[in-house]
Amino acid sequence: MKHTKDVLSDGKMLTETVRLRGALQAAPLPLDLPGAAPLREARAMIIDQLEDYVIPRLMSLEAPLLAVVGGSTGAGKSTLVNSLVGHRVTAPGVLRPTTRSPVLVHHPDDGAWFGPDRLLPELKRVDHATDDPDSIQLVATDAIPAGLAILDAPDVDSVEERNRILAGQLLAAADLWLFVTSAARYSDQVPWEYLKQAAERSTAVAMVLDRTPADAVQTVSTHLARMMSARGLKDSPLFGVAEGPVDDDGLLPAGHVAEIRTWLEALAHDAAARQAIVNQTVEGAIRTITYRVYPIADAATEQVGAVGGLLRLADEQYDVAVRELAHATTDGTLLNGDLLVRWREYVGSGELLSSLEAKVGFVRDRLVNAIKGKPQQAERVAVAVETGLETLIVERAERAAAAAAKAWETTDYGAALVAPGGPCAQLTRASRDLRRRTSLEVTAWVEELQELVRVASGDVRNTARFLAFGVRGLGVTVAVLALAGDDPAEDSVRRGREILATLVGQQATSELVATARDRLRPRLEALLAGERARYLAPADQWELKPEAGENLREAARRVDDLRFAAARRTGPGGHL
Template sequence: MVTTLVKLREALETAHLPLQIPDVESARHSRQEMVDQLEDYVLPRLIQIEAPLLTVVGGSTGAGKSTLVNSLIGERVTEPGVLRPTTRSPVLVYNPADAEWFAGQRILPDLNRTDDAGANPGSLQLVASDAIPSGLAVLDAPDIDSVEEQNRTLAAQLLGAADLWLFVTSAARYADQVPWEFLQSAADRSAAVAIVLDRTQPEAIEEVSTHLARMMSARGLRDSPLFIVPEGEVDAAGLLPSSSVREIRGWLSSLAGDAAARQSIVRQTLDGVIRTLSTRTFAVADACHDQVEISGRLRRDAEGSYEQALNAIDHACADGTLMRGEVLARWQEFVGTGELISSLESKVSWIRDRVSNAVKGQPQQATRLTVAVESGLQTLVMEHAEAAAERADAAWRSIAAGRDLLATTDEDLSRASRDLRVRAERSVREWQEAVLDMVRDEGADKRGSARFLALGVNGLAVALMVTVFASTGGVTGAEVGIAGGSAVIGQKLLEAVFGDQAVRRLAERARADLNHRMMLLLDDEQRRYGALLDALGISTEVEEELRSGARTIDDIRFSAPA
């Protein structure tokens, strides 16, 4: 069981629930409460089952907890009012013979140990007193309904570390909602509880105690002891008359002197906590599942937006869209389109033989065409990257988790990255250089031919780009004939030098390389969204770790001898 619970604690600590989804606050609170209880109580108690019985005195503001603790001990060990919002240091009173159990970090390891009264918040004041019998310790906790959240949190943590709750309320506060929320929680996990009805006027004792007993019975605390402390004057030391607390003191002393009774209380509380840990773990596992689902949806929304952009760029790079405007004008300058198209219509074989003679001013025009292609591709990338960013941002803002996540970054993810234009320019130039290398490598054994010399590497490279850009002939309207003819011309120029099979292979390679480079650019853009999700540390394995741990706990419990 210890090994299983250690693994469960590790899984709970890994079970981050960062996304703001319905019911997540309850799951977060439950997860942290279980981690605290495993560290503060369950594991220490399982490992050292023979440790003294820890009785935590908790309750509402003004119920008289500190006065009761002092009166039970018979001396002033904790200052009434010391736990006001100005301090949050609980006080633990134990027999000197039991010091070894409490001086270290066995229980409540996150609280610093101190001997000073009124210590800094987050400290545990240790008080050794012979008035406490060996085998028993009493801890004075902050108010469960304190005006300060840190006090309330600490009070809940201390009660979660108790073998026995000594819950103090008053005639004026016994029906309040907050105390009963704690008591109901104790009943649900079968924790050992004793209730003290403090500061009660003698004439009201019968009526109030009868009503309180009925409330206890209705909420599963029928067998819990109920002690009455009447309203009375305190002495100069701030202690109640010994007779007022005699019954409680005697009951605690009898527990301290009866090892079997102490063990029974410890087992009752410990078994109840472990049982509810199993049940509550499944709820946290469900919350982890929801986190993974929402995270996956957000990731798919972002990836889908940029995948759509990549497909649009790929389509535009092959359907003739780029063979418009500046690119088309520069291409016409390069090849003298009118003459070549006329020649193609009359006799294709003739153009293969005479194509080099039709190319005009090739070096200068090739450079202009290269620049036009570069500008056209950059514009295409920016247009679709901006559209993808807008789509992804809109999808994320449609759910609360996405809106909250976008609010954690100073970058406006609805726009493309500021440096995208520079990166796109670099990527396009690198692609153009790669096309040059393809042509250069393919023509390594043809550099002496008249056609290769007439067109040159640059001329053949731009022809290959044009062939790639109009490979599907998707332009419509008046430009269809021009763009389609341009593609045919580019292809024929290349075939005149390399042959038709080599041209098809070169065009496929160039298009695939361009698509890959565009994909890398958009992946970088999409990664801005993915990085926000990655930083959350949402684990896809922790859900099953939690469920497996809970099932194992149940298996061990059910297989244990009665």
């Protein structure tokens, strides 16, 4: 085993398994595609095993051998642990489940190996008995030889889900399974599901047939051995523990567990044997992990494609919305309702235009009367322009959101995202602050037009004609002309254009209107881009990168390359 140990201890395998963990973390499977649920669960379990066992063990190959005592409810695990140690360290009982928090027994010199960086870091370390399932009790005793630790785990078939999950985590973090069953429970399905996993990944296992009448130990052991052989565990030790009286401390007679204790002590005193078990279990875990990674990598690639498909569906709807907005803001669609009423009031019947064209000296009084109230009317037109644009943009955004959601609903996984209570349910409507953002953009656009008018008017800014409307009024006029279309049928629009032309000329008027449209378009597109970007947010949250699948395959291949290289050096019979 020298060469395989070198592969584990030279740092390369540790580096590559850490990279593999990172590649797994970067390949979530957020969409409920067919078959994704079991792969998502497998991914989480692989990450847990890498973090709870493989990586910590590769970082500390010289750590004590950890034997986890697991098995069925009522198999006598706690009594066995107490009997092996020689005094009570864990509490057996009649009520089920009895073991609510794990108990780890180790030699005092080995305590440093079992800090939170070594074994299940999420469990709090305590030095006293506790029923807290989020704690692990550490018991230091000279009764356990250095180099060995024994952990009493919860029942694998516990009625409490938290206990079952913790039992699975602890067994996945073990170097050696001391799996306990009884004459009454040895054929139960749940324990054999765990043992099947152990056989598949070459985990070192020792079976203990406990709580069996003395005259039945041989018969039941023979049948159990056949079952073990048929399930890939023919090389695993099998120990029989006959029923016997349990003293007040919860201990069986020493002779009942002497064979198991002798075997464990021999392991503790034989560094090479311990290392062989560690290598077998670590290498088996790595082999199984890399094998199971490839379907996850394929699923990650499929998820990238599915996410991209959903985003394309959303893009199509927002592209339609952008085109509709561009048309509706340049073809006169908005020149109706309150905006048209306010605009007609502002422009008037044409008398103002006649007054502006007359000699100022003769019409000063008429001009003053004509422009009286115009600032208030201009402001009402500006408000109507802003309200009209806000309504139009929000309506188009709502329509786009509803259409995108409907497009997503054509797939089961997309429908699950936008369903009420789903992670993307908010995407079925426009964002709540869209109207506020639209108001700011439209207000900024009208103010921008005022500055354009100020620059274009040049020398006429101090004339009566300019003062009659002012910068605000003329900016609003440019806004209305831009929204009205190139060939408006509305007389008041033509009149407004004539007014503007008397100030800056026909050419400048055309340029102002064209510029106004050019300045409005990117503002509208930016607003819808913000709405569209909401569909990217879930994908960003998932952190699913296009290269996630290939990165995961490559990480698994690098680990496999090290395994195969070790197998070639080890030759026939190597565990790799």
